[in-house]
Amino acid sequence: MEKKKLIEIANLRQYFPVKKESLLQKEQLYVKANDGITITIHEGETYGLVGESGCGKSTLGRVLLQLYDQTRGDTVYFGRTVYEYQPKYYEKDLNDLAKLHEKAKHLESKINNEDPNHTSVDAYDDAMRHLYRLCGGLVFSDNYSEVSKLLLEEYKAGCNVAQLEKKNASAEELKAAEAKHDAILKSIEQMKDSYRSNENFAKIDAMWEHGIELPRLTKEEMRILREDLQIIFQDPYSSLNPRLTVGQIISEPLVGQKKFKKGSKELEDYIIEVMDKCGLEAYFIHRYPHQFSGGQRQRIGIARALALNPKFIVCDEAVSALDVSIQSQVLNLLQELKETQNLTYLFISHDLSVVKYISDRIGVMYLGNMVESARSEDIFRNPLHPYTEALLNAIPTTDIHNKELQILEGDIPSPVNPPKGCKFHTRCKYAMEKCKCERPEWVEIEPEHFVACHLRSLKK
Numbered sequence: 142m143e144k145k146k147l148i149e150i151a152n153l154r155q156y157f158p159v160k161k162e163s164l165l166q167k168e169q170l171y172v173k174a175n176d177g178i179t180i181t182i183h184e185g186e187t188y189g190l191v192g193e194s195g196c197g198k199s200t201l202g203r204v205l206l207q208l209y210d211q212t213r214g215d216t217v218y219f220g221r222t223v224y225e226y227q228p229k230y231y232e233k234d235l236n237d238l239a240k241l242h243e244k245a246k247h248l249e250s251k252i253n254n255e256d257p258n259h260t261s262v263d264a265y266d267d268a269m270r271h272l273y274r275l276c277g278g279l280v281f282s283d284n285y286s287e288v289s290k291l292l293l294e295e296y297k298a299g300c301n302v303a304q305l306e307k308k309n310a311s312a313e314e315l316k317a318a319e320a321k322h323d324a325i326l327k328s329i330e331q332m333k334d335s336y337r338s339n340e341n342f343a344k345i346d347a348m349w350e351h352g353i354e355l356p357r358l359t360k361e362e363m364r365i366l367r368e369d370l371q372i373i374f375q376d377p378y379s380s381l382n383p384r385l386t387v388g389q390i391i392s393e394p395l396v397g398q399k400k401f402k403k404g405s406k407e408l409e410d411y412i413i414e415v416m417d418k419c420g421l422e423a424y425f426i427h428r429y430p431h432q433f434s435g436g437q438r439q440r441i442g443i444a445r446a447l448a449l450n451p452k453f454i455v456c457d458e459a460v461s462a463l464d465v466s467i468q469s470q471v472l473n474l475l476q477e478l479k480e481t482q483n484l485t486y487l488f489i490s491h492d493l494s495v496v497k498y499i500s501d502r503i504g505v506m507y508l509g510n511m512v513e514s515a516r517s518e519d520i521f522r523n524p525l526h527p528y529t530e531a532l533l534n535a536i537p538t539t540d541i542h543n544k545e546l547q548i549l550e551g552d553i554p555s556p557v558n559p560p561k562g563c564k565f566h567t568r569c570k571y572a573m574e575k576c577k578c579e580r581p582e583w584v585e586i587e588p589e590h591f592v593a594c595h596l597r598s599l600k601k
């Protein structure tokens with residue numbers, strides 16, 4: 142069965158400005174917490190994220206939920222389509238297609254002629270991905286006003302279908318709207334024939350998609366979408382307001398999103414239903430967080446995240462603060478909820494044994510970059526990056542829980558001024574000359590197994 146994308150991030154960067162040390166310091170320095178990350182998370186999977194403390198795991202989780210204004214790159218959400226959601230930016234982009242194309246051409250000539258540095262290459266790549274997403278194979282057209290007109294028609298027809306579906310319109314009405322949309326799609330396909338001979342056509346055309354670019358949403362648009370995208374934190378005690386009862390804690394997002402009326406019987410019934418799903422007794426509803434154990438408090442945190450029926454949850458060290466015996470209970474609960482509620486998780490943990498237990502795929506991060514990503518069993522069976530290898534070798538055979546990943550010799554370099562070339566070269570026992578100056582590319586070595594390492598060609 143083909144996997145459906147839920148979230149796709151491309152070349153994602155999150156830089157935090159560092160406070161200047163004196164008035165004389167001219168250059169603004171940045172902590173490069175996420176420094177060009179590309180991954181896709183599929184519907185229904187658990188994507189585990191591991192790496193030493195400070196490598197940027199939590200930052201990535203928070204950027205995905207747009208809790209920070211990301212510095213650059215794409216974060217696209219496919220849980221709803223632009224047709225259903227109609228974000229303001231999309232129609233404007235389709236109107237501005239010719240301008241966007243001009244901008245991409247300008248960036249291209251800048252790279253070729255004057256300024257072949259990383260920033261302009263990144264800006265050009267971002268601009269091209271943006272164009273491909275908007276118009277796919279029509280990017281080869283030399284008549285952008287015609288393309289713009291046709292795509293706007295298609296978008297409006299698609300929105301019409303989505304709206305009719307939403308309000309349960311009659312089958313006839315829906316059929317007519319779909320037929321109109323299909324006819325426009327056909328004209329688009331026809332217009333593309335002229336470009337199919339281009340060797341890159343198929344690849345580029347496959348990038349035409351209708352997911353939602355999260356960083357482009359207005360605050361209000363993001364507020365509404367937030368019900369799809371939730372987070373569970375490591376320390377349930379500090380993330381739960383001690384002055385609110387369990388019932389009030391779980392009701393907050395529901396009332397905030399106007400799903401229920403405050404104090405209503407329907408709200409109380411619904412809260413008890415959610416609590417039950419999370420293994421919390423109904424009579425706990427009037428109790429305060431301090432009256433619970435750590436495991437129960439984490440169940441409250443899970444119930445709060447679950448209340449809005451989200452599609453995607455970032456579990457940020459969600460079991461790390463719990464005793465080992467309680468950890469497995471909470472992990473089992475998360476696993477069960479994933480199946481019954483059709484959830485998708487990004488599961489962040491410094492503990493490889495926990496990540497192994499729960500993840501379908503695992504991404505390994507080092508100093509702001511993803512260095513390897515593969516199916517869970519492949520990471521353990523055939524680690525390709527020396528850093529992953531070191532993490533695996535460091536798992537003790539007994540009591541593997543709660544071990545911080547501080548296993549490699551040498552300090553982690555500063556994320557403000559990371560090593561050139563491969564950032565791991567200063568601690569890598571296989572480092573070659575090339576590793577000191579050339580950034581390794583992110584390459585798919587075998588299906589779904591990606592690595593960024595110059596050794597990969599020697600290992601193959």
Ligand SMILES: Nc1ncnc2c1ncn2[C@@H]1O[C@H](COP(=O)(O)OP(=O)(O)OP(=O)(O)O)[C@@H](O)[C@H]1O
Pocket residue numbers: 157158172173174192193194195196197198199200201491556
């Ligand atoms: N809001 C912020 N402002 C400035 N710097 C930040 C901020 N958040 C994180 N950082 C820095 O970004 C880098 C990555 O931090 P992050 O918390 O994402 O790492 P992590 O892998 O989750 O580690 P840990 O498990 O210790 O939280 C660190 O150097 C951190 O100091």
